[in-house]
Amino acid sequence: MVNSSVEFKRFIELKEVIVKSDGRIILNIPHAVIPADRICACIGPNGAGKTTLLKLLDGLIKPDSGSIAYSTGPIKSALVLHHTPMIKASARVNIAMVRDADASISSTEIDAVIEQIGLRHLANSPAHKLSAGERQKLCLGRAILQNPNLVLLDEPTANLDPNTTEQVEEIIRQFKVQGSDVIFTSHQLAQVQRLAEYIVFIDHGEIKEKGPVGPFFSDPQTQAAQRYLHQELLAD
Numbered sequence: 001m002v003n004s005s006v007e008f009k010r011f012i013e014l015k016e017v018i019v020k021s022d023g024r025i026i027l028n029i030p031h032a033v034i035p036a037d038r039i040c041a042c043i044g045p046n047g048a049g050k051t052t053l054l055k056l057l058d059g060l061i062k063p064d065s066g067s068i069a070y071s072t073g074p075i076k077s078a079l080v081l082h083h084t085p086m087i088k089a090s091a092r093v094n095i096a097m098v099r100d101a102d103a104s105i106s107s108t109e110i111d112a113v114i115e116q117i118g119l120r121h122l123a124n125s126p127a128h129k130l131s132a133g134e135r136q137k138l139c140l141g142r143a144i145l146q147n148p149n150l151v152l153l154d155e156p157t158a159n160l161d162p163n164t165t166e167q168v169e170e171i172i173r174q175f176k177v178q179g180s181d182v183i184f185t186s187h188q189l190a191q192v193q194r195l196a197e198y199i200v201f202i203d204h205g206e207i208k209e210k211g212p213v214g215p216f217f218s219d220p221q222t223q224a225a226q227r228y229l230h231q232e233l234l235a236d
């Protein structure tokens with residue numbers, strides 16, 4: 001397993017991390033270095049602990065024990081989860097809610113982001129009536145406006161059609177271009193191969209394998225990863 005931080009310009013180091021829920025260990029990471037300087041995909045079976053890892057990296061949850069440190073020191077992250085609730089107001093108002101945390105965000109910036117995510121024609125429509133794909137774009141727009149060092153995306157294109165998936169993938173690439181590091185989860189292996197440069201494979205709350213995308217797909221080292229890839233490819 002590649003575990004050296006030397007090869008990464010920016011990375012996140014987890015040490016002796018344990019996360020429990022109702023007394024059950026749901027994440028157990030004795031030591032891991034996750035690169036932040038390249039688009040990283042966190043994959044693994046349902047219930048493996050991927051979302052929990054994203055929440056942990058965001059600081060939304062704290063580990064029961066252990067530490068998480070960013071090589072650059074404290075950073076600003078933005079987490080985009082599934083099914084983010086919308087308030088009963090326009091898409092624009094929902095996007096502009098990021099001002100609650102950062103009043104310096106201007107109307108011009110908000111308009112530019114609405115344009116970037118392709119929602120200009122829906123800016124005044126009620127956000128709670130948006131489709132799943134439009135809603136996801138809105139959430140990504142909020143994340144863009146937060147100008148994070150690290151953006152964490154939980155299954156960003158789950159249930160989206162191919163065209164919307166492509167649009168959302170382009171928004172994700174733009175995060176990188178605009179200087180945000182990206183870690184996302186996905187069950188879509190073709191997407192992972194399109195977008196990611198590095199894989200973190202989680203199974204039963206443990207990082208079983210990690211490394212560059214190509215070797216992971218062509219020659220997975222652990223039985224767990226081999227089994228997962230085999231099953232997912234059958235499901236595709």
Ligand SMILES: Nc1ncnc2c1ncn2[C@@H]1O[C@H](COP(=O)(O)OP(=O)(O)OP(=O)(O)O)[C@@H](O)[C@H]1O
Nearest residue numbers: 021022026044045046047048049050051052053185
């Ligand atoms: N708030 C919670 N309370 C109780 N258990 C939780 C909670 N959040 C997660 N879990 C449990 O932790 C485990 C890991 O969940 P997590 O959502 O991180 O998995 P995942 O890999 O993202 O799964 P999926 O691919 O299905 O989204 C699961 O067994 C889940 O039931």
